[in-house]
Amino acid sequence: GESVGLHLPTLSVQEGDNSIINCAYSNSASDYFIWYKQESGKGPQFIIDIRSNMDKRQGQRVTVLLNKTVKHLSLQIAATQPGDSAVYFCAENKGDYKLSFGAGTTVTVRA
Amino acid sequence: EPEVTQTPSHQVTQMGQEVILRCVPISNHLYFYWYRQILGQKVEFLVSFYNNEISEKSEIFDDQFSVERPDGSNFTLKIRSTKLEDSAMYFCASSEVGNEQFFGPGTRLTVL
Numbered sequence: 001g002e003s004v005g006l007h008l009p010t011l012s013v014q015e016g017d018n019s020i021i022n023c024a025y026s027n028s029a030s031d032y033f034i035w036y037k038q039e040s041g042k043g044p045q046f047i048i049d050i051r052s053n054m055d056k057r058q059g060q061r062v063t064v065l066l067n068k069t070v071k072h073l074s075l076q077i078a079a080t081q082p083g084d085s086a087v088y089f090c091a092e093n094k095g096d097y098k099l100s101f102g103a104g105t106t107v108t109v110r111a
Numbered sequence: 112e113p114e115v116t117q118t119p120s121h122q123v124t125q126m127g128q129e130v131i132l133r134c135v136p137i138s139n140h141l142y143f144y145w146y147r148q149i150l151g152q153k154v155e156f157l158v159s160f161y162n163n164e165i166s167e168k169s170e171i172f173d174d175q176f177s178v179e180r181p182d183g184s185n186f187t188l189k190i191r192s193t194k195l196e197d198s199a200m201y202f203c204a205s206s207e208v209g210n211e212q213f214f215g216p217g218t219r220l221t222v223l
Contacts, residue, residue: 034211034212036214041216042216042217043115043202043204043214043215043216043217044154044202044214045214046211046212046213046214049211089153089154091154096159096166096167097142097144097159097161097166097167097206098144098156098159098167098169099144099146099154099156099212100156101153101154101155101156102153103152103153104153
């Protein structure tokens with residue numbers, strides 16, 4: 001069936017190191033992908049998005065990579081900071097304005 | 112910076128009661144959404160709304176649920192007869208056409 005999922009439920013990273021969060025999706029028709037960050041007690045916060053006609057997009061300290069061949073999405077966070085501790089969700093959009101979220105990866109930054 | 116707001120932040124209700132969750136989307140956005148997140152689980156789509164009608168709804172969004180845009184600024188989710196399993200965080204979101212969805216802070220609904 002259709003699903004968006006993350007490979008690992010938790011990730012512990014040393015402050016200052018780079019983080020890589022992975023996501024696999026199964027619907028090859030999806031054309032838009034978003035990474036959200038959710039801090040405790042708050043709503044999902046947009047981080048970065050990418051359309052299916054791209055394979056890489058960079059933002060401030062974040063990079064999203066899209067590999068359509070293996071239906072894989074990743075979020076790279078450079079120089080991880082304590083404020084990056086949160087749950088990260090990938091979401092896909094099939095052009096119908098309905099987001100399908102993955103299960104989430106909890107990132108914990110060690111000082 | 113414009114943001115989506117939601118009220119109340121926490122709603123406690125008795126099983127079988129009706130609740131209305133309120134949202135004020137970003138003012139120039141045209142698409143509105145409700146999602147829910149059961150504690151510890153992923154965010155689930157409920158419904159999208161455009162041009163004063165439902166665009167799409169999920170299996171979760173049954174006859175107990177309804178949405179309304181009563182005026183030019185508010186967007187509401189009504190649950191007619193709440194069940195224990197309706198306890199969750201409910202998030203409202205809005206977007207311009209084809210752009211990212213901005214989420215509100217959520218309403219925590221507790222059904223006793």
